[in-house]
Amino acid sequence: MTDALSIHFQLLARFRIIIYFPDSKNSNISETTNLCIGGLELTQKEIEKSEEEWKKVLTPEQYHVLRQKGTERPFSGNLYYNKEKGVYTCAACGQELFSSKTKFESGSGWPSFYDVISSDRVRLKEDTSYFMNRIEVVCSRCGSHLGHVFEDGPAPTGKRYCINSISLNFKNEEEKGKKNKEGK
Numbered sequence: 052m053t054d055a056l057s058i059h060f061q062l063l064a065r066f067r068i069i070i071y072f073p074d075s076k077n078s079n080i081s082e083t084t085n086l087c088i089g090g091l092e093l094t095q096k097e098i099e100k101s102e103e104e105w106k107k108v109l110t111p112e113q114y115h116v117l118r119q120k121g122t123e124r125p126f127s128g129n130l131y132y133n134k135e136k137g138v139y140t141c142a143a144c145g146q147e148l149f150s151s152k153t154k155f156e157s158g159s160g161w162p163s164f165y166d167v168i169s170s171d172r173v174r175l176k177e178d179t180s181y182f183m184n185r186i187e188v189v190c191s192r193c194g195s196h197l198g199h200v201f202e203d204g205p206a207p208t209g210k211r212y213c214i215n216s217i218s219l220n221f222k223n224e225e226e227k228g229k230k231n232k233e234g235k
């Protein structure tokens with residue numbers, strides 16, 4: 052590869068390219084492609100739905116938390132006590148967000164993690180509601196509200212991602228492995 056071509060690819064790799072699909076069926080979906088040096092290409096779809104569309108696919112309780120930044124009652128979520136091995140996904144779009152390996156007992160009443168699977172899976176936003184200064188955590192793929200992140204978590208990150216159980220679904224690792232063995 053010539054030097055000029057190599058530089059061109061390196062420049063491309065530093066920018067995020069967004070391709071829009073203007074057809075009527077998928078007008079609310081854009082595809083984000085992250086080009087990586089070394090020929091590895093990663094793609095991830097970003098989802099944009101109208102609030103009416105979200106209401107159709109979420110339960111009223113999910114809609115309130117995920118789309119209206121609500122908070123479930125502490126100790127009420129079905130994943131708070133979950134200790135199974137697996138992956139926690141966004142309940143709105145299915146993106147994989149947290150691993151059971153980073154889940155810990157915070158005593159807060161909400162599922163808590165000290166890290167995300169990958170930093171690009173969430174976006175962090177300043178939240179000054181209720182006269183508090185907090186950092187909101189939203190899904191990077193669909194923009195849904197997940198919870199907040201605090202700086203009082205355990206090592207190695209010191210972070211505590213305090214996430215509403217209702218904002219998550221859980222994929223059990225053993226069931227996934229079994230399905231793969233069965234060729235499903």
Ligand code: FE
Pocket residue numbers: 141142143144145146190191192193194195
């Ligand atoms: Fe999502």
